[in-house]
Amino acid sequence: MISSPHEYSLSELIKAFGGEIEGDPNVRVRKVGTLENAGDNAITFLSSARFLAQLLHTKASAVILSDAYRNATPLSRIVCDNPYAYFAKVSALLNPPLPAVAGVHPSAVVSANALMGARVSVGPNAVIGDSAQIGDGAVVGAQCCIGDRAIVGSETRLHSGVTIYHDCHVGDRCILHSGVVIGADGFGIAPEAGRWVKVPQVGRVIVGDDVEIGANTTIDRGAIDDTIIEDGVKLDNLIQIAHNVHIGAHTAIAACTGIAGSVRIGRRCRIAGAVGIAGHLSIADDVEISAKTLVTKTISEPGTYSGGYPFEANSTWRRNAAQIRHLDALVKKVKQLEKRIADMERKPS
């Protein structure tokens, strides 16, 4: 863990974020730690009863926990409603974002007619195209490439090596990690006489505010209309968002998931890793989808949906999977048996 120069007492923390203190309000913390590995001056948190055993042995100086576990430790502690979110805020206080030097690095290539906001930081070898707009306080990392007429919002941070194609927009306070590609062409190809004709992708990608996008994730520009990522969406690494997808606000999607073209996903959905969603479907608000599920129909109701195949030791899996190939035949056989039983039952004994 990286050390932090900041230090706060528990009483300063509850002034900032609420909650109550049990124990010594003057305990000072200057870093975060896990229950298992935290040491002196570290603050940790208890998110679930699963970790109560670890709580007994933690060497942290203070703990954040919920009312249910108020008395589960003799350590000084902050009692609050949502210990994980509380911890997130304390950690953000102790670990502010790395400072970025304002100004354009001399090796960067910035178009003379790009509109550069105040306090913008542009890293080494970054490229910013004609008429691009970079908002106040934005950080464009080393080797980023911002296309012509693209817009990067205020206080948004692009880590090194982010690509934003021409005409795409990224909102305020976003975080885009290395290798993200925004606005590459969607996969639009029309078959004609055994070949493919490219369908020009003339839409854009419009990313809202407070969106975070993980490393090497790709979001394609729309074929005609735009691809839309609403405010507060959180995308993990290596996700594919196809053209004309629309993702509702505050939806979170885990790594390796692929969303096919024109899918419309609601607000506050939680989509696990390696999920696939087939083209042109709609997903309602507040839907949860389990890992590796292939969604092949529209989901109109909130709830949790799953489709992973159960894994087993190979020898068992082999036997069961082989029978899947005969499942329909098994169903037919059972129906016949049922009929034969009914026949016998009807027979006078």
Next chain:
Amino acid sequence: MISSPHEYSLSELIKAFGGEIEGDPNVRVRKVGTLENAGDNAITFLSSARFLAQLLHTKASAVILSDAYRNATPLSRIVCDNPYAYFAKVSALLNPPLPAVAGVHPSAVVSANALMGARVSVGPNAVIGDSAQIGDGAVVGAQCCIGDRAIVGSETRLHSGVTIYHDCHVGDRCILHSGVVIGADGFGIAPEAGRWVKVPQVGRVIVGDDVEIGANTTIDRGAIDDTIIEDGVKLDNLIQIAHNVHIGAHTAIAACTGIAGSVRIGRRCRIAGAVGIAGHLSIADDVEISAKTLVTKTISEPGTYSGGYPFEANSTWRRNAAQIRHLDALVKKVKQLEKRIADMERKPS
């Protein structure tokens, strides 16, 4: 949608691309639109009966449709055999590729003995290695890296941040999107005494003409012989093509699919997203594979193949998936029941 400075009448369009006009041949269009969102001066298309309701309400100035729907709208329209491909060509006319400035940007690092064709454009901070060849009219985007002795064909466009390793070839008129990596080492490792010995990957990647490759897709160089992508292949984003794969002409593969080593895929195949194909298999020409299918055996016949697990509400999925673990036992039980029934049927009543 990005506006276009080009404008054509319907009669000009049919002169270029064929088809017939119903309605006013002098209607002029200057952009494309969807049935739903098209406005004045926009041309749209009807690809399927599914969208007839949208056709009734479209505000487009003209529509491209097939003979079956010739009279489905009072708007001026072009009637043709393949409306989607026709639309693709009209859109290409209205939306020509972004112009690229010919010449080498002063920040690019180009080897003195690279062979540069006529009208080549090399973007800022691009790197071109020793004895690399860049064909006439090719565009090497910002921050691309072209290895020693690599070849980029004529009129090929590499968007920013494309990597082509040494000795690999990309044909003419290709489009490679940001983050594409051509020619990284294949995953060749030999086990020896609990460790792995690296097998040098000395083959190349040879990409044909008219190939398009989506963002962050990776194609590994061959272990000994080459990895081959034939003409007209279309690859979506985040696809993995392992060493020594051979993909036949005009095959299209959707995002998140992984093809293991030495797989041979035929011509004109259509492979959906998140498919996996195990190593050393062959796939015949004209095969379609559905999303998330794991192909574990050679496919010798054209046709459609599938292997996705059906998704359901979690509670239902949970019950059914649990029974898969006992499917083989169920089959055995049904066989026993069948025997007991047969025994009873044989019994004289």
Next chain:
Amino acid sequence: MISSPHEYSLSELIKAFGGEIEGDPNVRVRKVGTLENAGDNAITFLSSARFLAQLLHTKASAVILSDAYRNATPLSRIVCDNPYAYFAKVSALLNPPLPAVAGVHPSAVVSANALMGARVSVGPNAVIGDSAQIGDGAVVGAQCCIGDRAIVGSETRLHSGVTIYHDCHVGDRCILHSGVVIGADGFGIAPEAGRWVKVPQVGRVIVGDDVEIGANTTIDRGAIDDTIIEDGVKLDNLIQIAHNVHIGAHTAIAACTGIAGSVRIGRRCRIAGAVGIAGHLSIADDVEISAKTLVTKTISEPGTYSGGYPFEANSTWRRNAAQIRHLDALVKKVKQLEKRIADMERKPS
């Protein structure tokens, strides 16, 4: 295949790597080849009986094979215990890594207080941050970005376009391919009132020695403690390793696999492509996992585990997959039939 300027006799090879010669020890080889395509002066290998037919027709000058096939060819040959590993070593001898020019390219941007080892090569437009350390003989390819305080070990080779975030460590003799991102933020978000609060990711990524990482693979930094990749781990392309994962030494993972947060994987595991492992699980040493398996429980015993759904022609798949939705009902029906049969059997005839 790329030609090599090196040439060795079989007797020189067995002096270096052991084994026995059958045939002419003075046969000279200067390149590797496949059984199928090898020509004059090429050495090939036989890894399995599957390829005996190809051995009969090979045009190679020499073959590496195991004792079991000692007499399977009249060609001069090296007999050894592990032909594939032997071949790997011969190929490495014939195909040494591409030379890298020592020194820092003038276009690279290297912090004045970076610690640069001896014989370091830094390619065009690379960026090396404050207090970063680059070990002796390391190669930092074109357009790599090494964050502040990051460490790259001796003789490690970063191909072009590798990103290492601040404070992360990569060991000695590693190979990282283009597009690799080490140390982006893990996907740590805490729900609060319908929104997400970012959990700062303050851990690091620590990569051991002799690790190879494929193109566009991402390894996230730890949330609090570190993400650990032990010595000798081999990762293919487009793999996602989430925060706080710990991968044991000499484990190999194929492409498109995703490992969720805090998973602990043992030593010498072999994980196939497109596998998913759910968060917080443990995988024992020496576990093999088949392609596309979703691992949802801890695996405590060595062995092979599988979970792929069997693929079929679409029409057959459709019938069988439809029955999976009714599998639990089928099980209940079979139980009822069993009871009815038992009732009949008990009935006096």
